[in-house]
Amino acid sequence: GQSLEQPSEVTAVEGAIVQINCTYQTSGFYGLSWYQQHDGGAPTFLSYNALDGLEETGRFSSFLSRSDSYGYLLLQELQMKDSASYFCAVSKAAGNKLTFGGGTRVLVKP
Amino acid sequence: DADVTQTPRNRITKTGKRIMLECSQTKGHDRMYWYRQDPGLGLRLIYYSFDVKDINKGEISDGYSVSRQAQAKFSLSLESAIPNQTALYFCATSDPGQAFSNTDTQYFGPGTRLTVL
Numbered sequence: 001g002q003s004l005e006q007p008s009e010v011t012a013v014e015g016a017i018v019q020i021n022c023t024y025q026t027s028g029f030y031g032l033s034w035y036q037q038h039d040g041g042a043p044t045f046l047s048y049n050a051l052d053g054l055e056e057t058g059r060f061s062s063f064l065s066r067s068d069s070y071g072y073l074l075l076q077e078l079q080m081k082d083s084a085s086y087f088c089a090v091s092k093a094a095g096n097k098l099t100f101g102g103g104t105r106v107l108v109k110p
Numbered sequence: 111d112a113d114v115t116q117t118p119r120n121r122i123t124k125t126g127k128r129i130m131l132e133c134s135q136t137k138g139h140d141r142m143y144w145y146r147q148d149p150g151l152g153l154r155l156i157y158y159s160f161d162v163k164d165i166n167k168g169e170i171s172d173g174y175s176v177s178r179q180a181q182a183k184f185s186l187s188l189e190s191a192i193p194n195q196t197a198l199y200f201c202a203t204s205d206p207g208q209a210f211s212n213t214d215t216q217y218f219g220p221g222t223r224l225t226v227l
Contacts, residue, residue: 030214098151
């Protein structure tokens with residue numbers, strides 16, 4: 001089976017930096033993805049790591065350590081619009097079938 | 111126009127009724143997925159299809175069935191709805207070309223909110 005653990009909720013102020021950790025246990029691993037979902041909306045893709053290291057996309061960065069079965073999403077210069085739920089998801093070797101974590105709700109305060 | 115559409119967007123039904131949720135996409139992707147999301151929980155995979163002739167069960171397929179009528183259409187059916195199938199249902203697509211490029215991006219529809227009384 002597969003399981004992913006991430007914190008349920010994080011609160012921060014505008015301009016701050018938030019790190020959302022994700023640890024996973026899988027029988028096979030291909031890559032780690034991150035998705036953002038605003039209340040009432042659909043999940044949208046943010047970032048992807050297949051190799052160890054940091055991937056930067058604007059204010060958001062994602063990190064992966066395959067040896068530690070661990071990754072994180074870093075949200076910098078937080079804005080009110082970043083209030084949303086963030087999901088990590090792992091894919092196994094074959095195709096794009098994803099297994100999602102339970103999500104981290106990020107609340108940005110003024 | 112949205113690339114991935116779902117109909118209906120909201121549905122209230124009674125226990126025992128048969129329900130079909132439909133998903134259409136204009137992205138030209140071969141791979142399509144159905145997920146279920148319960149409040150405060152992540153997405154759980156119900157069924158997925160890598161092409162028109164390929165149908166696979168996900169982690170929670172019991173009580174559900176699917177039909178891939180065409181590359182662009184993937185329908186989810188609840189043969190006899192029960193209250194614990196009340197949830198938000200999402201359809202998603204992906205491009206196998208992206209798999210070869212080491213990306214797993216999935217594109218989600220707007221969701222169908224289903225309530226079973």
